[in-house]
Amino acid sequence: MEINGYTKLAAVVANPIKHSLSPFIHNLAFDHVGENGVYLAFETPETDLGSVIESIKTLDMYGVNLSMPYKEAAVPYMDELSEVAKLTGAINTIVNQDGKLFGTSTDGAGFFKSLKHFKVKGSTITVIGAGGAARSIIAEAAVQGARQITVYNRTYKPELFASYPGNIVFKPLSDLTELTGDLLVNTTSLGMDGVSLPIPMALQLPKDMLVADVIYQPIETPLLTYAKSQGNSTVNGLGMLLYQAAESFKLWTGQEIPTDIILKKLEEKIYG
Secondary structure, three states: OOOOOOOEEEEEEEOOOOOOOHHHHHHHHHHHHOOOEEEEEEEOOHHHHHHHHHHHHHOOOOEEEEOOOOOOOOHHHOOEEOHHHHHHOOOOEEEEEOOEEEEEOOHHHHHHHHOOOOOOOOOEEEEEOOOHHHHHHHHHHHHOOOOEEEEEEOOOOHHHHOOOOOOEEEEEHHHOOOOOOOEEEEOOOOOOOOOOOOOOOOOOOOOOOEEEEOOOOOOOOHHHHHHHHOOOOEEOOHHHHHHHHHHHHHHHHOOOOOHHHHHHHHHHHHHO
């Protein structure tokens, strides 16, 4: 698309952020759907966060994405929050709704979209980790009606999910001696080194359990390799990266990202 006087702006705001793949995804999407928009990365110091958020209104932007360390810090600037954002106390997307700022998190919704045919409602889910990605996924699962969510983490802090709806069980990671249910999700960094496993090596996976990792580099973590060796279906984190962007894009423009096309471009860019 030609950039002109009618071009509208979106951006990602974080520090650091120059490494982000979000401009690659969104600018491809603007081009493919014929939307006259452009997406930039703003590496913003904490002292400027308020003025940057205010500029969403003054510059009539679509909105912005947020990454670390601003997902929680941006919440007080919002006029309205989604249910998931209220639960997690964090947002990754701000939408400019005629001068009112709506804050939400698309991470959880994007994650479950990346699982394609997985049905969250009535499912039994096990999550390893309790950081930002985990909280978004757990909140989305709870809102969508998962039957039970079991969270394993090194530090035992069940109060993190006290306000969440549904049946959420919090256990120390040392208690992970067996697995049941429909979905296992690793939200920790274990496996990014290509060696470490977030579960005990001898742990038997249920036959029909889907195994997912939020990591996308390497393309296949040791957890996914282990799951495949037991015959389980697996999903890495690249789909989550794409589909959380797609959720933001739709909130801003009302249009669907051509995910199949952009996923291929992402794979070429990341994996060669």
